[in-house]
Amino acid sequence: MRSKIPFFIMIPSFLSVITFMFYVFFRSYNRMHYFFHPITVSFFVIITILLFVLESIDNLIFIKKIQSLSEEEKVKIFEENEGNYFYRLYKFIFHDHKKMNHGVKKIDHGFDGIIELDNKLPMWWVHLFYLTIIFSAIYFFSYLLLDFSNPYKEYDIAYTKQMKEIEIFEKNTPQTTTENAFFKKDLVNSGKILFNENCATCHQSDGSGNIGPNLTDDYWINRNEKDLFKNIFSIIWNGSDNNPTMRAFGKSGEIKGNDIEKISSYVYSINRNSKKPLNSKSPQGKKIIEWSNV
Ligand code: HEC
Numbered sequence: 001m002r003s004k005i006p007f008f009i010m011i012p013s014f015l016s017v018i019t020f021m022f023y024v025f026f027r028s029y030n031r032m033h034y035f036f037h038p039i040t041v042s043f044f045v046i047i048t049i050l051l052f053v054l055e056s057i058d059n060l061i062f063i064k065k066i067q068s069l070s071e072e073e074k075v076k077i078f079e080e081n082e083g084n085y086f087y088r089l090y091k092f093i094f095h096d097h098k099k100m101n102h103g104v105k106k107i108d109h110g111f112d113g114i115i116e117l118d119n120k121l122p123m124w125w126v127h128l129f130y131l132t133i134i135f136s137a138i139y140f141f142s143y144l145l146l147d148f149s150n151p152y153k154e155y156d157i158a159y160t161k162q163m164k165e166i167e168i169f170e171k172n173t174p175q176t177t178t179e180n181a182f183f184k185k186d187l188v189n190s191g192k193i194l195f196n197e198n199c200a201t202c203h204q205s206d207g208s209g210n211i212g213p214n215l216t217d218d219y220w221i222n223r224n225e226k227d228l229f230k231n232i233f234s235i236i237w238n239g240s241d242n243n244p245t246m247r248a249f250g251k252s253g254e255i256k257g258n259d260i261e262k263i264s265s266y267v268y269s270i271n272r273n274s275k276k277p278l279n280s281k282s283p284q285g286k287k288i289i290e291w292s293n294v
Helices: 007-027 032-036 038-067 071-080 085-100 123-145 151-172 185-198 228-238 257-272
Strands: 106-108 115-117
Touching (some): 085 123, 185 257
């Protein structure tokens, strides 16, 4: 029998299936821009034209066929093709179903006396069922063969993308240096967290000193800068010249300039704070009270 699906439904659905395949295949390789490539576009145009040609041939064959049929068969076919496509689709899905089950078969279980009606499944149900089978097949193979819908590969792609974004962000974010670093009160809290992570093992989290000297008193072993804050920043950046235990956190790239500014702000704030830790390491270095303010 002649296909009942008109070209304005047939062609768009055919094209969308191809588009979907394109999406599945190229998306996973981040090659979606190929979709707008001239070759792809002409491919779609050719497919559309071919579908049109097929449709017209089909129509011609149908007309030829009808001429050779008897009157009775002609009436039957016209009845089948009455109304527009959507009307016929509706009839096919719902009405035919009722007619179909008119003289329905009965199954006698025998042993329990129950008689079961062997109703045919409604068309919409059957077709939905086929659709899920087709979908699962596409999904299954794209999962096996392509990156599409594979959570591990999706994770990898997202991870690489994020790392690249971080790299770009860091490249474009100027890091503070000894020259442009200043004490900022709002950095103290985040500096405290970083100090606990990186420095507390040797200086205690309150800065009272352990392996490293007490950072809350006025005694300093190292004086590289005239300004107190810059001195702290410079020591964390360059490390100590006379004791390699205090390593060059900034120079080595272990801690970024912006984070050193935060840590320095914390160290500066605990050093300037009048409330000192109860137990602290005894003073080391020279007493310096006069720091210049830059
Ligand atoms: C492995 C142990 C260790 C770690 C970790 C460490 N330090 Fe030190 N730090 C020392 C020692 C030891 C000195 C003394 C250096 C010297 O004698 O010149 C010192 C000195 C300092 C000084 C100069 C004190 C002075 O009197 O001259 C500052 C400021 C300082 N550290 C801050 C920090 C900060 C901030 C961190 C975390 C980013 C940190 N340190 C991590 C061991 C450490």
